[in-house]
Amino acid sequence: MNAEDSMSIRSRAMAALIRATGDDPARLGLTGTPERAARAHAELFDGYDINPQALLAKAMEPADGYAGLVLVRGIRLYSHCEHHMLPMEGLVHVGYLPDSHLLGLSKVARAIEVLTRQLQGQERLTREIADIIEKVAHPKGVAVAVVARHHCITERGVRQTDSDTVTVVTRGTLDSNPGLRRDFLGLCGLAG
Numbered sequence: 329m330n331a332e333d334s335m336s337i338r339s340r341a342m343a344a345l346i347r348a349t350g351d352d353p354a355r356l357g358l359t360g361t362p363e364r365a366a367r368a369h370a371e372l373f374d375g376y377d378i379n380p381q382a383l384l385a386k387a388m389e390p391a392d393g394y395a396g397l398v399l400v401r402g403i404r405l406y407s408h409c410e411h412h413m414l415p416m417e418g419l420v421h422v423g424y425l426p427d428s429h430l431l432g433l434s435k436v437a438r439a440i441e442v443l444t445r446q447l448q449g450q451e452r453l454t455r456e457i458a459d460i461i462e463k464v465a466h467p468k469g470v471a472v473a474v475v476a477r478h479h480c481i482t483e484r485g486v487r488q489t490d491s492d493t494v495t496v497v498t499r500g501t502l503d504s505n506p507g508l509r510r511d512f513l514g515l516c517g518l519a520g
């Protein structure tokens with residue numbers, strides 16, 4: 329589908345949603361709203377046309393003797409759940425133990441952003457981040473933790489406003505070595 333088609337489908341859908349809420353998309357205050365909402369929607373879901381793995385692979389450098397844990401903490405997460413299309417927001421923490429190569433730190437954040445600009449599930453997102461880091465950098469170990477609030481839980485249904493969800497995926501030495509795993513969780517503020 330070309331960009332023009334997808335934008336007109338989005339605009340029509342937004343106008344239909346406004347009508348379904350009981351409002352009138354033709355009233356003065358809503359002039360241009362379906363089109364603006366369509367552009368915002370397109371921006372929030374622009375992660376489908378970019379390959380995050382290729383993006384990450386562009387910014388590798390030799391480890392140059394560094395063999396310690398690399399931790400990128402507190403990467404902002406803003407995505408939409410695939411069950412309700414409602415926002416989920418929180419933080420992503422990524423750790424890896426390099427082998428021969430280091431990852432570009434800003435590209436890690438950018439690759440995660442690409443994955444969040446799709447309809448997502450927190451468990452799948454956590455796994456997909458670990459997958460692309462493994463495939464690109466072949467580290468000795470990788471760990472990903474995601475802490476997120478889901479609006480489908482906090483703002484509707486059970487309205488558990490203080491509840492958040494934590495998901496952790498560990499691979500390689502960050503999985504098999506309990507000390508390293510504990511170090512990662514502790515440095516992310518997730519150790520019990």
Ligand SMILES: [Zn+2]
Nearest residue numbers: 409411412480
């Ligand atoms: Zn949901």
